[in-house]
Amino acid sequence: MTTVHVTDLVKDYSIRSGLRRRRLRAVDHVSLDLVPGRTVALVGESGSGKSTIAKILTRMEKPTSGTVEVALDDGTPVRGPMYLRQVQMVFQDPFASLNPFHSIEHHIARPLLIHERTRTAAQTHERVLEMLERVNLTPAETIAPRRPHELSGGQRQRVAIARALAPGAQVLIADEPVSMLDVSIRLGVLNLLGRLQREDRLAVLYITHDLATARHFSDEIVVLYRGRVVERGPADAVILDPHHDYTKLLAQAAPDPERGPERVTAEAVIDRDAIDNSVCYDHFLGEWVQAGTPAARGARAGRAGQPA
């Protein structure tokens, strides 16, 4: 089993404004842990830094500072090709992430061959069919030779999931995996991810704008606002008892049907401009901590040993 420790991650981009270049801090001292068999939801509005964290975890971007430590149960660090095999990503857009010129079989066989998971062509074919069955794309024999445009959006996303798991993923980063799908099929894909997570004891980072699915499909929620973690805790605690104004704002924007209609009183109207991202409410500690400073590391250290 594989565990991920993200500590004090910072990512600065240099962006052009007029003739000058200025620094944009997309991720500001973020720490989080991904452990086998658990899902952490990373929620926040557009531009809050969610995909940047996903890209750093999957080695598509380098962090400006901070560390991502990935290790096996016995402490052996996961590096190089093993890292690329074990840490896999499912992208938001199932239309853009598959190559229209290649068959479904090709998409799943490729990572098997690259990561030397199978030895013969027959073995590879067998494994492709197995993976298609695991993501409920049946009959696998008739799906395998098709091209992506011959599948629905939901089916394509299932192919993307099969492709991520094929090389033996232990850590799955799902960046808004259902936001481009029709509402009616989202639940099916999320349930599939949930089942695979349980069966393979995957460590999952589920990135979403949607608090309701974050609550339903994750154990822990980390709320990101302008690059900083402003609230974290068990999923139910964050949703039912939000402390930070930004989380309250998110909850107001997406009322949870189980909580009944939210009464918006004068007090409950939150002034967006006054939202402070220098503090973070940590439900595990039951207290406020500094956000966006190296001191926020203390939150994680203090949480060690408690049920995450």
Ligand SMILES: Nc1ncnc2c1ncn2[C@@H]1O[C@H](COP(=O)(O)OP(=O)(O)OP(=O)(O)O)[C@@H](O)[C@H]1O
């Ligand atoms: N390659 C880049 N160069 C410059 N700025 C970037 C780059 N990638 C991201 N950014 C900026 O970093 C910030 C965080 O972007 P990111 O894509 O991580 O947000 P996000 O939370 O995933 O948003 P969304 O919900 O819209 O996907 C944004 O302000 C974005 O404009």
Ligand SMILES: [Mg+2]
């Ligand atoms: Mg994004």
